Amino acid sequence: MSSISELIWFDGKYVKHSNAKIPVTTHAIHYGTSIFEGIRAYWNGEELNIFRLDEHIRRFRNSGKFYDITLRFSNKEIKDAVINLCKKNKIKTSCYIRPFYFVGQYGINLHVTKKAPTHAVIFCFPFGDLFNKNGITACISKWKKFNDSSTPTQAKMGGNYLNSILATQDAKKRKFDEAILLDKNNKVSEAPGENIFIVKNNTLITPPLSSSALDGITRKSILEFAKIIKIKTKIREISKDELKKADEVFLTGTAAEITPVIKIETKKIGEGKVGDVTKQVMDTYTQIVMNNNKKFSKWLTNVY
Structure with a gap:
């Protein structure tokens, strides 16, 4: 993976990625209670465009609903955060954008409910081909x-x-x-x-x-x-x-x-x-x- 963007969006704030830290007792680390999306933005030499952002954000929220894990930000807030993250990092190359949210401090309780505390994060990094396009x-x-x-x-x-x-x-x-x-x-x-x-x-x-x-x-x-x-x-x-x-x-x-x-x-x-x-x-x-x-x-x- 190429170098992660200097700034990361973390629960509504833009912080340096080196300062984005969570406790080792975070529920998601132990039980995999995290939701994520993969989004691409493309630089064509003149403009940066994000592909099917609204569809990704809808799926982002819906994925959590299967497990009663709540995304505590509106779709508009997530959309604005993705766009502004690219702007604040002055991205002028095609990049991969990774939003995710996860259950935070919840002990060892397996009864996850909609009231379980969650945190949301977005970061991005330059990205080209994942595989050889010749096959x-x-x-x-x-x-x-x-x-x-x-x-x-x-x-x-x-x-x-x-x-x-x-x-x-x-x-x-x-x-x-x-x-x-x-x-x-x-x-x-x-x-x-x-x-x-x-x-x-x-x-x-x-x-x-x-x-x-x-x-x-x-x-x-x-x-x-x-x-x-x-x-x-x-x-x-x-x-x-x-x-x-x-x-x-x-x-x-x-x-x-x-x-x-x-x-x-x-x-x-x-x-x-x-x-x-x-x-x-x-x-x-x-x-x-x-x-x-x-x-x-x-x-x-x-x-x-």
């Missing part, structure tokens, strides 16, 4: 994605991501760039931090939320702008065999953006390089986030 390798993880019968799949909750950490560790030990998790029915779910699409006969196919896939903001954006660029889409279950026989595969997420997968275990995907449909999706996404596609300027929040 990565992936494996089917030995770990399954958790499902709604055990843990809410639509909550971006700190503790939930231990499942992702296990899958990532497994992939790295096996010398792959990324993991792909299956759901409880052995259907394709998602990657540790990304949704997944396959391309078959020029149609984009992505698993349904019932396959324990996160309702990703990048995923939703692609499903929406695919109509404009005349690419057909389907949301349905995908088998492991179908995944490996796909014409193209790519991952999507705020950090990953659109990342092509060119090999799954020993199986080369398509021609083993970025496919034509994937390239079209990548190019359109870049145009949108760089504010070069005015049809989607509504998705951008201008900082300056």
